[in-house]
Structure formats: C-alpha cells, structure tokens
Amino acid sequence: MSNYVYLGLAIMTEVVATSFLAKSDGFTKLVPTGIALVGYAISFYLLALTLRVVPTGVAYAIWSGVGIVLVSAVAYFWQGQKLDAPALIGMAMIVCGVLVINLFSKTAGH
Incomplete structure (x- = not known):
C-alpha cells in the first residue's frame, strides 16, 4: 500500500478519534x-x-493541515461549531501550504 494511502487513513482515523x-x-x-x-x-x-518513507516534517505538515480542516468541518456539521471568516481564511491558508509542499517540494518523497 502507498505511504500516502497510509497517511490518508491515519488522518481519517485521527479525525474520527478527535x-x-x-x-x-x-x-x-x-x-x-x-x-x-x-x-x-x-x-x-x-x-x-x-x-x-515520508519525511517526518512533510508527513506532519500534511497530517496537521488536513486534520485541522477535516476536524473543523466535522465540528461544524456534526457538533454545531461555528466558523467565522478569519477561521475559514486561516484554514484556506493551511490547505495552500499543504498543496505547496506536495506540488513543489522535493522533500515530499513522491
């Protein structure tokens, strides 16, 4: 199984756990x-x-970035947590950071 599949499953189970x-x-x-x-x-x-295989910093950046966004989405839809504009902007910036790492960094281990 791909290391990024493991990471994706790790993120999903962490979101459920949180x-x-x-x-x-x-x-x-x-x-x-x-x-x-x-x-x-x-x-x-x-x-x-x-x-x-995946460098620790890269894996953790992806883990935390995607996890923050997914946990916030679950909290919004399942727990009634409200998100204001600064929170949404901040999460968009996190997603952009994860994309930059995956698309442009040579350390991402692709």
Whole structure:
C-alpha cells in the first residue's frame, strides 16, 4: 500500500478519534472514549508506517493541515461549531501550504 494511502487513513482515523474525544465529555462517556482511544491507536500506527518513507516534517505538515480542516468541518456539521471568516481564511491558508509542499517540494518523497 502507498505511504500516502497510509497517511490518508491515519488522518481519517485521527479525525474520527478527535471528533469522538469531543463527545466523550472528559472521558466520562464510555463509548465515545473507547472510539477515541482506538482511533488514536490506529492513527498513530498508520502514521508510523508512513514515516518509514515520508519525511517526518512533510508527513506532519500534511497530517496537521488536513486534520485541522477535516476536524473543523466535522465540528461544524456534526457538533454545531461555528466558523467565522478569519477561521475559514486561516484554514484556506493551511490547505495552500499543504498543496505547496506536495506540488513543489522535493522533500515530499513522491
């Protein structure tokens, strides 16, 4: 499997884990807590597989950038969190940064 597929799956499981962490009410609700912990374990395992080939800084930039945007989208649609214009502009800048790394950086490991 491609290292970027591992990274994509790591990001998706981290987004699920973070979304359920928000629903765990400080680890007082068993099911959301369990989903969060299992999601983080899977996510870190997949990230570790990614780091066999993809440079750590590049993988983490992609992980955090895409994760921020996806977690914010999930929070908006699932948890009713509102996003103002500066938040949306900031996220657009993060997406641009991830695109620059992937399209133009020689360290991206393509």
